[in-house]
Amino acid sequence: MAAAAGVSVSTASLAFSGSGPIADATRERVLAAARSLAYAGPNPLGRQLRRGRSGIVGVIMGDALRRAFRDPVSSQVLDGLAATLGPLGLGVLLVPGPHDASQPAVDPLLESAAMDVAVQMWGGTTDDPVLETLRRRGTPTVLVEGTPQPDVAAVGIDDRGGMAELTRHLLDLGHTRIATVTLPFDRGRSSGPADAARQSHLVWEITRRRLAGVTDAGVTPTTVYETPASLVENGAAAGRALLSGPDRPTAVICQSDLLASGVVLAARELGLRVPQDVSVAGFDGLDLAWLAPDVLTSVAQPLAEKGAAIGAAVSALLEGRMPEPQVLPVALRAGTTTGPAPR
């Protein structure tokens, strides 16, 4: 300890912390000594142990990091979160979520890393091994877009309501044959049309809710097409399958904008005009410049606010309070990719 330098032990602490009664002259002396000894300031580890706080918020991505980051939704929420946490002196530790089914279900970091609070970015069913682990470790947790649970703080959006509104928008346009392209059902990540049996095994809450929104509006999709991830290429694959078969739907509702843009690309590829031949709608309200000249019809969710809401939940948990579940509003945003149903 650099205290040997100037004079004392605990006084040095006062000198650095700034608070507490200390003569200016003494502080100066201590700081000068620290400089000359190339002492870089208090060791964070000591402080953390004493305080019982690490200042770290573990963010468990719902997926391999690579895929998670390719999803602008995660990225923008994460950015909003980091912006809220920064001023609180909290840092974001990335914890990989469930990998491929071959890997262990829980990343070793989740078992051993120091974190004051955890944020689970996706999924999170009741018996989720991730939540299981966090519960065992006693780490307060914020669950984003997951299955509501008593001991876990929740932040989400009104995706069910938004999806219903979007569906009614298409009904108003006269569409009757409506297909839907969904997010993954579970960690298994299969893809293709999902029959009733498969649909009854739908595990991930977010997928289920968005699907329920379509049903709420009174629509039974001609096809429920499951994808292994929310990426443009998965949407394109789904689009090719849906739009090249017989009984082509007149509208395709996608559970994310990336999937929807993939469907638009597939339609272009097949020589179909959007929206004259087929309407396509997404979810998230991303600003996809490269889809020009099309502007996706979508349900916009407030991404930065979502990050901020998560941040607020985190700080509530740090103060020992369990925050109220947050459900942020969404807004239908009509673009150029939906239009009247072809006759």
Add this chain to the structure above:
Amino acid sequence: MAAAAGVSVSTASLAFSGSGPIADATRERVLAAARSLAYAGPNPLGRQLRRGRSGIVGVIMGDALRRAFRDPVSSQVLDGLAATLGPLGLGVLLVPGPHDASQPAVDPLLESAAMDVAVQMWGGTTDDPVLETLRRRGTPTVLVEGTPQPDVAAVGIDDRGGMAELTRHLLDLGHTRIATVTLPFDRGRSSGPADAARQSHLVWEITRRRLAGVTDAGVTPTTVYETPASLVENGAAAGRALLSGPDRPTAVICQSDLLASGVVLAARELGLRVPQDVSVAGFDGLDLAWLAPDVLTSVAQPLAEKGAAIGAAVSALLEGRMPEPQVLPVALRAGTTTGPAPR
């Protein structure tokens, strides 16, 4: 401490660490007691203090997180890095880089967070305030794509050579009027054509090197167009400016694929055919499905390997070794967006 439960103090440690001489019966007894007391295992903070290691690698994004994540290059490198670090028991702590010029140059986390090693993902000139801070704190650092410095480990790619090769490819196709769209020059983030005076103030190494590659091939760009960030919309803006003026270039070399795809979109928008009317080339070798049917001509860099190389450098630093500077190879990948110069 849960040691009061079963029997002893230090024995409990042995029971959990698994190593060391301990009777199976005793271990069982301790673990059982831990379970019944809902003790969640050793507190990481204590372990970290004792070990003098936090197990945390701070990754300083060269930009606001939002922008950083919208860049697939950063994301994929980060993913490769996390994959390498995971098995070593190391976690990635996100540290926001320089924000807008209005914000403080250095994030508070950089000053106070516990990290064993830091990775600076971008930029990093000699007098970079980030490196300055890390140096003062004595944190070993890996600099990615930055200005070489004696006390900092370096990982980079041969972007200068790759750019030269790409430029020669265009020369072989008969192009003479070649413009170039660059990454930002500095934190200032201005945009527009950069004259000689402006070019002499180019601060960021990566931009400088890629520009130098063009010159190496013997080409003086008709215009050097500076952008504020490597995003599609910035490329589109640059493309509109370059392609709608008089003396339109016959080829545009972009310092990133996202910029290049923006230029392609701008060309489409202006009714120009790619590559018949104008050739466009990028850098990074991303897989941009949504640009279909075009496939971008680009210089591919090994993103996952780059992440792995950074991980290797990190673990070398943790062992007290200063790793050799790594320069990963790149490869020209011809797509459909470049072709013979129009006559």
Add this chain to the structure above:
DNA sequence: CGGGCTTCTCGAATCGATTCGATCCGCATG
């Protein structure tokens, strides 16, 4: 039956900062 050896368990020190209470000093007041 005792010496020597192995195997396990325990105490105590250590990592580094924070914090509470105690002490000490100088100055002012009765």
Add this chain to the structure above:
DNA sequence: CATGCGGATCGAATCGATTCGAGAAGCCCG
């Protein structure tokens, strides 16, 4: 001159795990 008071500084305990060396118990063999 003595007492009181306030401000500054210091000691010691504490956070929780790890680790080394010492000691104790049990066992084998002479």
